[in-house]
Amino acid sequence: MALIKLDDLTVRYTQGRFNKKVIYALKGVDLEINSGETVSVIGESGAGKTTLARVLVALEKPTGGTYLYKDKDVWKDKGARKEVRREVQYIYQDPISALNPSKTIRESISYPVKKHLKLKGDELYGKVVELVKAVGLDPSLVDRYPNQLSGGQLQRVNIARAISVNPKVLIADEPVTMLDASYRVGIIDLLVKLKKEMDMTLVLITHDLAIAKYLNYKSEGVKGVVIYGGRVVEEGKIDDIIQNPLHPYSKFLVGSYIDINYEAAEAEDRGVQEPKEAVIPNQGCPFSVKCPYAVDKCKKGFPNYTVNRDRKVACYLYG
Template identity: 40%
Template sequence: MSPLLELRGLGVHYRTDRGEVAAVRDVDLTLEAGQTLGLAGESGCGKSTVAMSVLRLLPKSARVEGEILLDGEDVTTMSWGRLRAVRWAQASVVFQGAMHALNPVRRVGDQIAEPIRLHGGKAKVSDLLDQVELPAAKARSYPHELSGGQKQRIMIAMALACDPRLVIADEPTTALDVIVQAQVLGVLSRLVAEQGIGLVMISHDLSVLASTCDRLAVMRHGGIVEEGPAREVIASPTHPHTRALAAAFPVVGDPAFRQVEPDEVRESSPLLRAEALSVDYRGRGGVVHAVKGVDLEIGSGEIVALVGESGSGKTTTARTLLGLRAPTSGRVLFEGEELPRSAKGLREYRRQVQLVLQDPTSALNPRHSVYESVAEGLRIHKVPGDEAALVADALAKAELRPPESFFPVLPHELSGGQRQRVVIAGALALGPRLLVADEPVASLDASVRGEILALLLGLRRELGLAALIITHDLGLAWSIADRVAVMHEGVLVEQGAVDQVLLDPRHEYTRRLLAAVPSTTP
């Protein structure tokens, strides 16, 4: 019998104004039914192009070479009618970014039912929701009423709607917290085992692929540089790029991944302090207690990681510390003084405490150049001095050099890591004492994550800058934080030095978080 999926000499070239660009070069891959193949690599390596080529979902500018055999039939030579019949029914895709892939104005049940109607399927929406471990009542929800993990499961339910034999999952757990990530990976693994489907998993995170895949192929510059059984490839990589990917995600408890030098961890006076902080939301469903009696300190020059799963209250706490939301009770002190209530006082305070947003692509105006993006804060706060010199200095501190060469550049012309550096430069331009960084590396490639974390540590060493890092990534906390505070259902359940909390957790929830962290080792 022929394999479920076989790629023979696959090449993909994109036509551009500068001529053809080779995105994929001579890729050979095989996937059997009931098997999971991991496709690893960083942004731009060609892994998503390979995945989209399987169902001819590439743009018109793409030229495909080689063979793509689905159950022995070459997809590249199928008529449009045959291809339409194959999509959803024989092979389907779980697209990256469930937040944007779902129609915001349609109930999710109707979206799951759409491919069933188009292909004359018989599956029931309630049965599909049950397969992805969601209650049938969720069918009546709109996307904005669901958590990130629930939206991702809706995408998986849509992919399963017409009983395909092949499912391609493109970064299905990016930006999900570790508990939800483990749940989604568990759903995918169970579906492969129980239904015998073939699964292609695309990710830049080797620990995610190690916990899910039978085989692993590592891509770089459009080609496969290493392939084999997943555990063997990760345990004994032969290619330097595979070794670099494996080393990029910190292992909690491994001293080799601890970036903070012993002399950096020091006692410091409180810079920002929350005392008995509580925040309530009032809506149609009544009062939601988002933050409950939180006591938290950040010292001068200290890095504190606030960790917890989605909905735990981390971001609400951060917004309240920034003065973007008034607390229901309790107070926030900066250098011993309670946060001002006047607009002028809050503006001055926010020069000292700056926010670095999670998604640099959304944080930057696509029509503003790098110069305009960094200069905006200087103009709002009417900072005296030579504006161009201040912008250049901020870009240089964010390691965008030479800074003047970045002045005219637009966000879409930058890599993900460069965009994050521009966001950080915008904060640094105001000379703050504290950065509040909300998931600063969640959507970045492995190597770029390391660069941004090293940048934050460098800013602490050179400028004495303190940071509150909001994250669901315990590896990140282990890598750069001095102290960790663990949040669950609005309550700080545990806090202390990194080695104390992460190596000897006292609260059951902290132990649950640590147990859910995927690992590249068995």
């Protein structure tokens, strides 16, 4: 039994006069996450990453499909929803806005500990110190305010808050994007260490293939999930996806990474043109407007997944 199972999950928004503009932040997402797994969700801005994170922590109610947590329907079973909100913890992209500026670090960490573990007095303080140490901070920082800490230290405080309730799953939504490069590796190292020590499941959401690669280097058997335009376009071992991307979007993503690092051939050379505006069609494959291999049927319907061992791809090139 998968710990988390999303089945044909959709999050649809409407905008504009008479709600005429329809946006699918997620569309028909099937995803299974097993207990103890490390998962990298990779996709560019607007792909639906934050929406997926919000769905996983039950902050966002899907407009279609189901979210099963330990086989229980999170939106039909209030108990399951409560379980998710405690056991699946969210680490936000922006470490500053995730904390109340008028509360000391001790107060911010104490809040979930008091609420969920019902500790007070010396026991509460002891737990706060234990958590602060677990995330590699000096306990002398606890009486400071958020504006007196660096971005890296603040993200560690957020991680301390997240682990304070002994979660089963950590959802880290672009946890290092807003940090100086010098802090990034330390935060990923910390997440990997805590995942192992606390026997958790880790889902790292990123637009940056370099971060996904680093996570893979530090962990074993990381599952990669590539999303584009609200769709899972490819899934498999991240190693396999990087070495041999199958979906044209994954190829583009991996190719772009090489461009940045080795100044290799430009995007045009592979026939991939950046449209002036990222237009995501609601019908067919969301990548069809950019894809150099797109044929008529790509614009009409989203292909079924082709599954080969632990690799899954949604593209007519493969079936």
